[in-house]
Amino acid sequence: MKTLLEVKELNKTFECKKVVKNLSFSIYEKEILCLLGPNGAGKSTTINILTGALSYDSGQLFFHQRKLQANDRGFKRKIGVVPQDLALYEELSAEVNVTFFASLYGLKGEELKNKVTEALAFVGLGDRRKSVVKTFSGGMKRRLNIACGMAHGPELLIMDEPTVGIDPQSRLHILTAIRRLRDQGMTILYTTHYMEEVEEISDRIIIIDQGEILASGSKEELKAAVANEQLIEIEVSEGKLIAVDQLYSLEGVKEASLSDNKVSIKTLKNIDNLDRIIGKLLSFSIKIKNISIESANLETVFLQLTGRTLRD
């Protein structure tokens, strides 16, 4: 695996608050690297630093082992950016939008025309190329946003939550397109707080929270770290903290918490303790409404690392 971009000890402060803390990681050539973290984790800040949109306090960036300087134009030409907020001209056609963004990267004439056609076809908007953007659905705008970021054929495509607020069909289309870009040799840095997307497209994952990297690896590696545990969630009619605290006395129970009449229990998988957990709750006259048991997934990985769920 060859390193395309290396980030070393990156730090960023906003109004005395450290939002990126000593972040170090590498992006390998031709991989989809997902930056996964809850809202406010520091994903956009990190990405905005990489694209040159934000300054940083300290740290170093290397592209193909070459140290990047502030406003490095050579590097900027080799990356593509799909921002979280749509960056489109609503009154202009899809084609004019993509042409405008691709021309910023120095494409001209026939090459520019061909790349625009290819990008629009790639995101499934070839037949709507002449339509004005304001007539597009949210999902179509998101797809166009991607076409604008990748038409010039960047080595590294940086995408900041590109599927926020869109319908499942457009999401599927986008995720499939991203995998195809990777298969064609593009490297993708993808931020999201949707673990389902990470499950679907990531080659590697970095879990980030409060500006810090908590874990990294393939989804299989991350899940293996918590494979011996499972999460039992019990919906009750009226939760009682005292009963939940008592669950700690049962063999295998590692964590128990109560929130909105839902008891969440992290327990060892190889200890058969469900009947005793239920028995304990019943002994406090707690009525059970529903039980679900989940083996390791990225949500449980996150829960294990932070004690919170990604959706909190």
Ligand SMILES: Nc1ncnc2c1ncn2[C@@H]1O[C@H](COP(=O)(O)OP(=O)(O)OP(=O)(O)O)[C@@H](O)[C@H]1O
């Ligand atoms: N311009 C700014 N001024 C002050 N604080 C900021 C600024 N931009 C971001 N922050 C703060 O930095 C922290 C990280 O924000 P960031 O947008 O990077 O998180 P994120 O992981 O991308 O989340 P989201 O998905 O909500 O964008 C948050 O606490 C946020 O409030």
